[in-house]
Amino acid sequence: MMNSFWWGGGTNNKGIRWLAWDRMTYPKTQGDLGFRDIHTFNLAMIAKKGWNIMTKPHTLVAKLYKARWSIGSGTSIKIMSEPWLRGQGGAWLPSPQIQGVHNITVNDLMIPNMK
Known part of the structure; x- marks a missing residue:
């Protein structure tokens, strides 16, 4: 029933049309949905986490990574x-x-x- 509501495409019901993901990530100013590109967003979050680990070595996450990848003597x-x-x-x-x-x-x- 949910599928027919969202994707039902009869003559009286337009429904939602399938779009390519790169088309959905266009900005709203260009008339599209404005979703973020998942790959680019993921890279940004990884870089942010790396920056936080480097600049805040006293945090628990930084201590865990240091302990995990430490060679010791x-x-x-x-x-x-x-x-x-x-x-x-x-x-x-x-x-x-x-x-x-x-x-x-x-x-x-x-x-x-x-x-």
Whole structure:
């Protein structure tokens, strides 16, 4: 019943016509509905959240992200045995195995007092 109310298209009832999404996002000044483009709006909200995390490090969200992505001292993370990059489909990309670097940790790559 709701569909027939909104999209019913008889001779006496015009109903709502389907429009392409990019046409619906035109401004109202151009005679359209003025919806926001979802992709652009999503990017703006992500950028806003990133800005808030950078400028307000004392907030709970900033502390959670920092704790989640913190390496710590890096003494337990081996460079050659940990998966670093994901390929298409979510599988880990294999790293070339160079002789003599199997026991190097992330801590060995860091400059002292520069964390």
